[in-house]
Amino acid sequence: MKIGIIGIGLIGGSLAIELKKTIKDVKVFGNDSSKVNLKLSLDADLIDEIISKKEYNNLDVIFLTVPVKEISKQLPEILDLVSSKTLVVDFGSTKANICQVVSNHPKRSQFLATHPIAGTEFSGPLASKENLFNGKVQIICESKKTDSNHLNWALEWFKKIGMIIKEMTPIDHDKHIAYVSHLSHISSIILGQTVLEKEKDESAIFAMAGSGFASTVRLAKSSPETWSSIFEENEKNVLETLTHYLSNLEKFKSLLEKKKHKEIHKIIEKTNAIKGILKEIKN
Amino acid sequence: MKIGIIGIGLIGGSLAIELKKTIKDVKVFGNDSSKVNLKLSLDADLIDEIISKKEYNNLDVIFLTVPVKEISKQLPEILDLVSSKTLVVDFGSTKANICQVVSNHPKRSQFLATHPIAGTEFSGPLASKENLFNGKVQIICESKKTDSNHLNWALEWFKKIGMIIKEMTPIDHDKHIAYVSHLSHISSIILGQTVLEKEKDESAIFAMAGSGFASTVRLAKSSPETWSSIFEENEKNVLETLTHYLSNLEKFKSLLEKKKHKEIHKIIEKTNAIKGILKEIKN
Numbered sequence: 161m162k163i164g165i166i167g168i169g170l171i172g173g174s175l176a177i178e179l180k181k182t183i184k185d186v187k188v189f190g191n192d193s194s195k196v197n198l199k200l201s202l203d204a205d206l207i208d209e210i211i212s213k214k215e216y217n218n219l220d221v222i223f224l225t226v227p228v229k230e231i232s233k234q235l236p237e238i239l240d241l242v243s244s245k246t247l248v249v250d251f252g253s254t255k256a257n258i259c260q261v262v263s264n265h266p267k268r269s270q271f272l273a274t275h276p277i278a279g280t281e282f283s284g285p286l287a288s289k290e291n292l293f294n295g296k297v298q299i300i301c302e303s304k305k306t307d308s309n310h311l312n313w314a315l316e317w318f319k320k321i322g323m324i325i326k327e328m329t330p331i332d333h334d335k336h337i338a339y340v341s342h343l344s345h346i347s348s349i350i351l352g353q354t355v356l357e358k359e360k361d362e363s364a365i366f367a368m369a370g371s372g373f374a375s376t377v378r379l380a381k382s383s384p385e386t387w388s389s390i391f392e393e394n395e396k397n398v399l400e401t402l403t404h405y406l407s408n409l410e411k412f413k414s415l416l417e418k419k420k421h422k423e424i425h426k427i428i429e430k431t432n433a434i435k436g437i438l439k440e441i442k443n
Numbered sequence: 444m445k446i447g448i449i450g451i452g453l454i455g456g457s458l459a460i461e462l463k464k465t466i467k468d469v470k471v472f473g474n475d476s477s478k479v480n481l482k483l484s485l486d487a488d489l490i491d492e493i494i495s496k497k498e499y500n501n502l503d504v505i506f507l508t509v510p511v512k513e514i515s516k517q518l519p520e521i522l523d524l525v526s527s528k529t530l531v532v533d534f535g536s537t538k539a540n541i542c543q544v545v546s547n548h549p550k551r552s553q554f555l556a557t558h559p560i561a562g563t564e565f566s567g568p569l570a571s572k573e574n575l576f577n578g579k580v581q582i583i584c585e586s587k588k589t590d591s592n593h594l595n596w597a598l599e600w601f602k603k604i605g606m607i608i609k610e611m612t613p614i615d616h617d618k619h620i621a622y623v624s625h626l627s628h629i630s631s632i633i634l635g636q637t638v639l640e641k642e643k644d645e646s647a648i649f650a651m652a653g654s655g656f657a658s659t660v661r662l663a664k665s666s667p668e669t670w671s672s673i674f675e676e677n678e679k680n681v682l683e684t685l686t687h688y689l690s691n692l693e694k695f696k697s698l699l700e701k702k703k704h705k706e707i708h709k710i711i712e713k714t715n716a717i718k719g720i721l722k723e724i725k726n
Contacts, residue, residue: 277650277651277652277653278653279653279654279655280654281655296653297650297651299650299651326650328650332647333651336642336647336648336651337651339637339638339641339642339648340638340642340647340648340651340652340653340656341651341652341653341655341656343634343637343638344634344655344656344659344660345655345659346692346695347630347631347633347634347659348630348659349695349710349711349714350630350688350691350692350695351626351627351630351688352714352717353691353710353713353714354622354626354684354687354688354691355622355623355626355717356713356714356716356717357687357691358622358684358687359619359622359623362720364615364619364623365619365622365623365720366720366723366724367560367580367582367609367611368560368580368582368616368619368620368623368624369560369623369624369720369724370560370561370562370579370623370624370724371562371563371724372562372564372624372627372628372661372662373623373624373627373724374721374724375658375659375661375662376627376628376630376631376658376659376661376662377627377717377721378655378658378659378721379655379658379659380711380714380715380717381715381717381718381721382711382715383711384708384709384711384712384715385708387711388704388705388707388708388711389704391699391704391707392702392704392707395699395702398699399696399699399700401637401641402692402695402696402699403696404637404640404641405633405634405637405692406689406692406693406696408633408636408637408640409629409633409685409688409689409692410689412629412632412633412685413682413685413686413689416674416678416681416682416685417682419675419678421671421672421674421675422671424671424674424675425667425668425671426667427632427636428632428663428665428666428667428670428671429667430636430639431632431635431636431639431663432663432664432665432667433639434635434638434639434660434663434664435664437645437648437649437652438657438660438661438664440649441649441652441653441654441656441657
């Protein structure tokens with residue numbers, strides 16, 4: 161079986177590891193705009209060979225794991241290039257625009273839209289991790305538009321690597337994910353920015369920062385390519401969540417200014433309900 | 444040796460565990476406004492006996508581990524009550540006001556102000572953890588105002604339980620800690636609040652939230668008593684950091700609205716510098 165991975169970072173590389181573990185006689189081909197990443201992926205045996213666009217029509221399956229803005233741009237062209245038997249799966253963190261750009265493509269049935277709720281704050285092929293997807297949710301969208309043989313193969317393989325399948329509309333996906341993922345990234349990145357701006361002398365941070373700070377600011381280590389692309393692609397929903405977050409922060413600030421400490425106590429107490437939800441998250 | 448712990452939650456209880464581990468023939472006395480906490484602490488052998496205010500003058504050392512606003516309120520009275528040989532140590536997360544309220548107290552030399560950079564998002568006596576302080580920074584303030592025998596005993600004991608001592612002025616402490624701890628808590632609590640408000644149907648969160656969300660929102664589980672008290676006690680600095688954070692969030696929002704994605708890319712790239720700092724944090 162010939163499988164191509166376009167974009168070999170954390171997700172693409174980790175998929176390559178699982179492909180080689182689970183599919184006998186698989187040959188993994190890679191393409192990436194970065195020659196360094198391609199070299200690293202070959203050296204680390206994540207991919208067996210580099211592949212050029214012209215050869216995409218020889219592949220059985222293509223996994224598209226570039227930044228989301230690039231997925232929207234490249235996906236129609238990739239569908240143009242592939243054979244009538246190739247399945248193309250994207251793994252982007254946004255879904256509405258990606259599904260939209262191929263909604264009328266003649267090879268729409270050869271495409272499956274997915275978003276694995278898996279990752280770390282690290283990026284690049286060397287961040288690839290075995291079992292990254294084990295026990296994690298794989299969101300799929302518009303699965304009825306995918307040819308049933310292609311769909312079955314994909315779902316079977318996702319289950320084989322330990323994923324839990326959930327179906328969702330692209331619109332719902334982008335709306336919800338803005339809250340539970342994109343907003344977390346913004347709050348964390350801007351926290352990092354704010355502290356770095358203030359604490360020019362880093363020794364104060366070293367001395368005083370504890371595990372709470374480390375946890376809250378962890379996502380500020382995320383890839384600029386991946387995340388500026390996600391914020392662009394999901395702009396409307398991200399702006400809505402950010403406006404909501406800002407409004408709650410302004411209210412909190414106003415309560416503090418007015419010395420309404422009991423109100424602040426109530427907000428924290430109510431928000432403690434997050435405990436029950438966090439228990440359910442597959443880490 | 445008779446040691447009293449006033450306020451037996453995560454910090455008080457974890458100190459009790461270390462006292463019993465490291466000091467031969469220690470007897471640990473406890474006081475807490477919550478009868479439930481006292482009962483739990485006795486049952487869990489964190490304390491040996493309950494003690495009333497009237498008996499504070501029999502103690503060699505008092506560890507004061509109530510919420511910071513309570514420390515400022517109770518500390519002068521506790522110093523009034525204790526014998527001329529008792530050392531009183533506070534472990535509050537703010538330092539300026541606490542040091543201020545006893546600056547002219549006749550027993551000022553019997554007091555040591557500290558802030559251990561240790562904790563978890565859990566609270567109450569049953570959250571107590573062995574080795575919680577091992578490898579963590581213990582910030583001390585105005586140590587020259589503490590009697591040298593008392594100071595030496597305290598520093599030796601902190602080192603014995605694995606802590607790394609750093610001295611800082613109360614003013615500097617409160618200014619820096621607002622950035623690297625108090626702001627993290629606000630950003631996390633308000634993130635939790637915002638997502639809970641939006642996602643009334645929790646199943647969407649269960650399905651879509653990953654480890655990034657869990658990490659960023661972890662501090663939203665923190666104790667309302669502890670944290671509303673800290674925000675009140677460090678109001679001026681907290682408002683300053685919050686204003687700075689809000690301004691950066693507004694700038695980010697404006698860049699998103701104006702589709703200045705390259706600028707957003709730059710902010711994330713620059714903030715990635717936090718990687719080096721996080722490596723140094725003792726978790």
